[in-house]
Amino acid sequence: MARRLKSGGQLVVASHNPGKLDEITALLGPFGVRTIGAAALGLAEPEETGASFEENAALKARLAAEAARLPALADDSGLVVPALGGAPGIYSARWAGATKDFRIAMARVERELGSRDRRAYFVAVLALAWPPTDDDGEMAMFRGEAHGQLVWPPRGERGFGYDPMFVPDGYDFTFGEMGPELKHQISHRARAFAKLVAACFGA
Numbered sequence: 001m002a003r004r005l006k007s008g009g010q011l012v013v014a015s016h017n018p019g020k021l022d023e024i025t026a027l028l029g030p031f032g033v034r035t036i037g038a039a040a041l042g043l044a045e046p047e048e049t050g051a052s053f054e055e056n057a058a059l060k061a062r063l064a065a066e067a068a069r070l071p072a073l074a075d076d077s078g079l080v081v082p083a084l085g086g087a088p089g090i091y092s093a094r095w096a097g098a099t100k101d102f103r104i105a106m107a108r109v110e111r112e113l114g115s116r117d118r119r120a121y122f123v124a125v126l127a128l129a130w131p132p133t134d135d136d137g138e139m140a141m142f143r144g145e146a147h148g149q150l151v152w153p154p155r156g157e158r159g160f161g162y163d164p165m166f167v168p169d170g171y172d173f174t175f176g177e178m179g180p181e182l183k184h185q186i187s188h189r190a191r192a193f194a195k196l197v198a199a200c201f202g203a
Contacts, residue, residue, distance in 0.1 A: 003130065003138060005071065005200045007032030014038050014064035014074035016045045019160030020189075024075065027184060027193045031201050043067050053078065053090055054141055057127035061139065065129040077124040077188065079162045081109065081150070083116040092162065103154075106165050110152045120166065121147040122188040126196055140199060144191030159183065 005011065013024050016039045025035045038045070046063050050056035053076045060074035078092030088095045088109065095105035126142045147169050154164030156176025164176030168186060175183060184190050 003140070003200070005031070005033055005128075008034070010034045010036060010070055012036055012038060012041065012043075012064050012068045012070050012072040014043070014060040014072045017160070020075055020077075023180075023184070023189060024073065024193075026180065027190065031197070038064055041068055048076070048090070050076075050090070053123050053125040054127070054143070056090060057125040057141065058129070058139060061127035061129035065131045069131045069133070071131070072129050074127045074129070075124055075189065075192075076127075077122065079109070079120060079122055079166070081113065081120045083119070084109070084112055087112075096161075102161050106154055106162055109150065109162070109165070113150065118150045119147070120150050121145050122162075122166065124188040124192045126189075126192045128196065128200070140196075142192045142195040142199070144188045144193070144195065146186065146188040146191065 011033050013021050013035050015021055015037065021037045028035055043064055046060055048056040048059065050059055057074045057076035060076065061072045064072035064074065078089050080086050080089050095108055096102045097104050122145065124144050127139060129139045149167050150165050151167055151174065152165060154176060155174045156164045158178060159175045164174050166175050167173065168175065175187065
């Protein structure tokens with residue numbers, strides 16, 4: 001069983017992505033947890049050397065918890081396209097290049113996909129790590145997925161990453177067109193968060 005997060009407590013969000021930080025902060029808001037981004041603490045962005053979403057999330061959370069001496073939450077997420085052999089997958093951010101321009105990444109997905117099956121899904125893995133002085137660095141992980149179809153050209157200015165080209169099952173508009181209220185209920189990250197909430201805030 002995962003350790004409890006206390007209302008009013010501080011939690012490091014081990015991400016340098018402003019969109020992820022905003023989304024995680026919004027999801028944790030109802031529980032009174034105060035979030036602070038890794039960049040605000042001057043923490044370096046580690047190289048993601050893991051072979052899975054789980055390994056990369058754990059790596060980022062553990063390093064942030066050790067450096068900040070606070071509980072840390074890391075997210076590793078990406079777009080999985082079965083017709084591309086699972087790519088971009090854990091390399092989703094790298095497909096955006098050094099400038100992190102996801103227009104480049106989305107164009108690459110579209111170019112490589114061509115006329116093949118457009119089914120895809122997002123994965124988010126949350127790793128919650130505690131400093132090594134607390135119970136020897138305990139960690140818990142939570143995974144969520146959102147399935148749907150890819151469209152071209154991209155639609156919408158909301159969200160971030162590949163959101164403008166992803167239409168979730170049951171809807172006819174993209175994550176890039178979707179308001180945050182709905183996205184925070186159905187996204188891959190929201191589904192992972194639901195598991196975290198049940199483990200860390202549930203009765």
